[in-house]
Amino acid sequence: MSAWDDVSAPLVVVGDVLLDIDIAGSARRLCPDAPVPVIEQATELPRPGGAGLAALLAAADGREVVLVAALADDEPGRRLRALLEPHLEVAAFPLHGTTPCKVRVRAQDQSVARLDTGDGEARDGPVGPRVTEALGRAAAVLVSDYGRGVTRHAAVRTLLTELAPDVPILWDPHPRGEAPVPGTRLLTPNEDEAARLTARDNVQIEGSGLSATTRRGRYLAERWGLEGVAVTLGANGAVLCNGEPEPFLAPAEAAPGDPCGAGDSFAARTTEVLGDGGSLTEAVSAGVRRASDFVKSGAASAVAERLARTGSPRIPPQRGDDAWDVIERTRRAGGTVVATGGCFDLLHAGHVRLLEQARRLGDCLIVCVNSDASVRRRKGSGRPVTQSADRVRVLQALAAVDAAVIFEDDTPVPLIERLRPDIWVKGADYAGSPLPEADTVRRHGGEVVLLPLLEGRSTTRLLATTKGITS
Known part of the structure; x- marks a missing residue:
């Protein structure tokens, strides 16, 4: 005892x-x-x-x-x-x-x-x-x-x-x-x-x-x-x-x-x-x-x-990816909230460059991460290679990332309704394609920005090279 x-x-x-x-x-x-x-x-x-x-x-x-x-x-x-x-x-x-x-x-x-x-x-x-x-x-x-x-x-x-x-x-x-x-x-x-x-x-x-x-x-x-x-x-x-x-x-x-x-x-x-x-x-x-x-x-x-x-000093339970606290502090200080989203399965140099560029656009960067089920629906039964908890942990270890949060839907639209970022970032490979989240971002006063990609870097290519897997 x-x-x-x-x-x-x-x-x-x-x-x-x-x-x-x-x-x-x-x-x-x-x-x-x-x-x-x-x-x-x-x-x-x-x-x-x-x-x-x-x-x-x-x-x-x-x-x-x-x-x-x-x-x-x-x-x-x-x-x-x-x-x-x-x-x-x-x-x-x-x-x-x-x-x-x-x-x-x-x-x-x-x-x-x-x-x-x-x-x-x-x-x-x-x-x-x-x-x-x-x-x-x-x-x-x-x-x-x-x-x-x-x-x-x-x-x-x-x-x-x-x-x-x-x-x-x-x-x-x-x-x-x-x-x-x-x-x-x-x-x-x-x-x-x-x-x-x-x-x-x-x-x-x-x-x-x-x-x-x-x-x-x-x-x-x-x-x-x-x-x-x-x-x-x-x-x-x-x-x-x-x-x-x-x-x-x-x-x-x-x-x-x-x-x-x-x-x-x-x-x-x-x-x-x-x-x-x-x-x-x-x-x-x-x-x-x-x-x-x-x-x-x-x-x-x-x-x-x-x-x-x-009247209570109790510390609220930490969620580890508490984007809401980050956003509240940033907005209270008059800062700009930047967000982006993706699977981030097998993090590579292209991801890192995109995240670093995105972070420089504002005062905090929130990363919206597809859940494991969401990745499977998008990429097939062989994906993700890395489970969501591990993907979030790796992302949060990057200096450019202030918080990461997992979403279960096929698109981040419901999450963006809550986050209401000032800037939503996607890679330039989405140029010319309709983004389902764009209307939601703009309706809340935000803007969508496309950033250049690092040539030749992708998770699909990595998997094909290392394991012979394609999707």
Whole structure:
């Protein structure tokens, strides 16, 4: 039986909480009295930050979560409680000073400026019975250190030290924070944090890239007697140093977008798996997958939007080919949506060239892919050679493709009714032939564009050459 089977065993998040606010709008002109953008139609979207975001994301999975943190009795502190308490238990002790706040000003999904306020820090003193009780029931503990004193608090450190032999503790560090308590199972710095933590000991590990990062991870694991150190690599995933001769690399799925909060998402999910009895490699792999899904779903900005719209922080299931989110983001930023379609069976250089040219026509490219049954109806019983899921995966690996979506019909017309692309692209081999989708594209204000083909490249020719198959 795992710890999660005991309803009295929550995931406990310990650390510094901030109030994060995005002021998001559009910027189409400069201020007349200074060369700065004017943010119009701005909306304020608040969310918990730091350990608060990690706790909220864990609670969104349906886990019982207790947040142990220092909170101030000021207006930002009360806003934080209102954002957190509907979703998890807050076991708080006093924060001395004012609540730390980070305000990002954003336009077209890009940060324009950040304003930091608040001087609050946790100082030694009683933490109260709720904190002691919460840690005493913990199935796993995530320590989310943002350098504001919670991990320096003597009573908190004593409780964590007593807990470490029996309960997995994941320590997400900060260069201005504290060393993990003895018995901590996993440390999760990013590359910069690993370098700064190593340099803080006056240890020089020269170089960059995976080799230097792995050496820093191994040093930190030995330095603090940890079972493992997982250094997060942003879009490249995470590398785990756990005493084995070779490091374990958990690669990330391609997930373009705002990475704000991805580290908290990684840490929360990794801690959940450790609490569920998973190994370090299982936990780190699951954490990387969750962080990729988190970025795909819109990251921390989307958490704030969901809280404002529905009151829930839950991340919607990722479809992997979520064209709708891509289109929504592109149109919200005033961009041009380009789409194309086809079987893309045995992807070849001609396909790649067409897709690259199509992507340059706008701000995103959606590829409509014939389902396996649709290909068979068009090409015969011997096709497709590659099933639809694999064709989509290969397409989504191309830098030119923002999303791919499968359609079951003989033509993409029903799908185009929903996508409504600004530009629909086909190859020049369709010149002079009626396109069944052309009227639909134009009815919704779009245009059809034919692009030149790469001479001599086709799936049919490839099959005939390699297998003697014709269609």
